[in-house]
Amino acid sequence: MFGWTGKALTIDLYEKTFTEQELSSSFCKEWLGGKGFNLGTDSQRMDQNAQEQDSIRIAVGTLVGTPILGANLWCVEGKHPYTGKSISVYGTGPWGITLKYSGFDQLILTRTASLPSVLVIGEKECHIETFNNELIEPYFSQRMKEKYGLHTEVLILRERSIEGRGCIGGDLEDIGLLLRQRNVQAIVIQGNKNIQFANHAEVLRSSQQSITKWHELGLPFGHNGCAVCHGRCRQLPTSSGEIEEAFPETLSLWLALGLCPQWMKSGLGPSLEEILSLLKSVTGIDYHASTLFEAARKIQEASSIESCGERRLV
Amino acid sequence: MKKVLVVDQERCNGCQLCMMGCSMKKQDWVDFASARIRVAQLDNDLSLVTTCNQCEEPLCLTACLMEVIQRNTKGYVVREESACIACEACAAMCSFGAIHIVRHHEVAVSCDLCSGNPVCVGFCPTGALQFKESMDESCDRRENAAKRMALAVRISGHLGP
Numbered sequence: 335m336f337g338w339t340g341k342a343l344t345i346d347l348y349e350k351t352f353t354e355q356e357l358s359s360s361f362c363k364e365w366l367g368g369k370g371f372n373l374g375t376d377s378q379r380m381d382q383n384a385q386e387q388d389s390i391r392i393a394v395g396t397l398v399g400t401p402i403l404g405a406n407l408w409c410v411e412g413k414h415p416y417t418g419k420s421i422s423v424y425g426t427g428p429w430g431i432t433l434k435y436s437g438f439d440q441l442i443l444t445r446t447a448s449l450p451s452v453l454v455i456g457e458k459e460c461h462i463e464t465f466n467n468e469l470i471e472p473y474f475s476q477r478m479k480e481k482y483g484l485h486t487e488v489l490i491l492r493e494r495s496i497e498g499r500g501c502i503g504g505d506l507e508d509i510g511l512l513l514r515q516r517n518v519q520a521i522v523i524q525g526n527k528n529i530q531f532a533n534h535a536e537v538l539r540s541s542q543q544s545i546t547k548w549h550e551l552g553l554p555f556g557h558n559g560c561a562v563c564h565g566r567c568r569q570l571p572t573s574s575g576e577i578e579e580a581f582p583e584t585l586s587l588w589l590a591l592g593l594c595p596q597w598m599k600s601g602l603g604p605s606l607e608e609i610l611s612l613l614k615s616v617t618g619i620d621y622h623a624s625t626l627f628e629a630a631r632k633i634q635e636a637s638s639i640e641s642c643g644e645r646r647l648v
Numbered sequence: 649m650k651k652v653l654v655v656d657q658e659r660c661n662g663c664q665l666c667m668m669g670c671s672m673k674k675q676d677w678v679d680f681a682s683a684r685i686r687v688a689q690l691d692n693d694l695s696l697v698t699t700c701n702q703c704e705e706p707l708c709l710t711a712c713l714m715e716v717i718q719r720n721t722k723g724y725v726v727r728e729e730s731a732c733i734a735c736e737a738c739a740a741m742c743s744f745g746a747i748h749i750v751r752h753h754e755v756a757v758s759c760d761l762c763s764g765n766p767v768c769v770g771f772c773p774t775g776a777l778q779f780k781e782s783m784d785e786s787c788d789r790r791e792n793a794a795k796r797m798a799l800a801v802r803i804s805g806h807l808g809p
Contacts (some may be wrong), residue, residue: 399678530682537672
């Protein structure tokens with residue numbers, strides 16, 4: 335399988351057990367990645383018990399892990415701890431890329447840890463470290479990087495926010511809220527594995543092209559460390575909210591592919607033709623525009639059903 | 649004159665695209681571990697780029713028992729990775745920490761400037777990585793230092809507006 339790692343990791347936070355699952359190529363092709371994987375996994379769990387259904391799912395998009403500008407999105411789906419309604423949020427920055435380099439497309443967190451915990455997805459083994467105190471000390475991130483090596487990314491979850499390099503999504507509060515309710519204080523990921531592409535040279539060329547485009551436009555840069563537009567995206571004129579309202583499938587497509595919506599809305603991201611070409615060189619699958627939008631529509635429908643509280647897919 | 653890879657540490661925002669591009673150029677996959685250039689995130693706003701400085705008198709070259717490190721015709725320090733035994737002698741001698749062992753393949757790697765066309769420069773969106781002649785870089789630094797000094801003098805009011 336190219337582009338995807340083809341693996342999901344299910345973590346029982348209470349029992350501290352880790353189970354690896356294979357994601358079939360047909361599943362990957364059908365649900366693309368990111369938000370699609372989260373909803374696709376949920377649809378497969380319909381017959382399972384309520385405990386397993388009440389999981390938090392974190393997944394990275396298809397194009398995440400490639401050096402294409404803007405391809406760094408990770409999506410989180412779960413139930414709001416207070417209202418019980420499904421919420422779907424996303425984050426950006428290198429954490430998602432590192433998750434893919436750790437060898438997993440998706441993390442599924444079930445149950446609640448008995449003590450405040452730090453989840454460590456390591457190169458050789460995964461484990462949960464528990465703390466007796468509620469607060470993570472300053473320089474925790476640096477300490478973890480010293481312990482687990484250079485290619486480690488740390489996501490610190492606060493009650494009303496998350497801390498991580500380049501995290502700029504507007505849903506940070508919800509991600510923090512979702513995971514802190516499960517007693518997870520931080521997720522540490524060691525990204526020491528690799529990903530292979532169907533057409534390596536073409537991915538390299540397309541990536542270089544996306545950066546050349548950025549250079550040609552002469553846009554300035556910021557310093558938030560996000561592998562997209564480096565903070566500039568927040569200053570670009572965007573049609574905030576309009577695209578989501580007019581074409582909700584488009585947003586679902588971006589979230590499934592792992593393309594930052596802020597970046598795409600600015601009009602500087604790849605066009606549909608470029609996305610189709612990228613998908614072919616990354617995954618080796620020749621998607622047609624209609625099939626891609628069909629998949630996006632399916633994800634959007636699944637999302638609508640989830641947010642209505644029904645657990646039945648069309 | 650020989651061109652060198654110049655890193656403007658202040659401009660680097662730690663996006664790691666150079667690492668991804670480097671590993672893609674050098675291997676048939678993408679990862680962080682096999683990149684010849686390294687970006688360490690020291691703080692949320694501070695990154696440190698480490699790469700081979702192409703020393704005039706490279707200690708790694710003298711330390712290598714297998715003689716896999718050599719200067720090529722363009723004057724760049726390069727290595728024959730297939731003959732490397734990963735003894736880490738070169739890594740121990742490098743004062744800049746620019747040599748590391750790729751664990752999956754047990755081979756020491758360092759930047760060879762992609763034979764005079766470093767791919768990482770094209771992948772840097774902020775312009776923190778530049779490939780230019782050392783004399784140019786020296787001139788730029790002196791010019792920037794002069795500009796900063798002039799600005800400081802103007803701010804302190806010695807020269808007026």
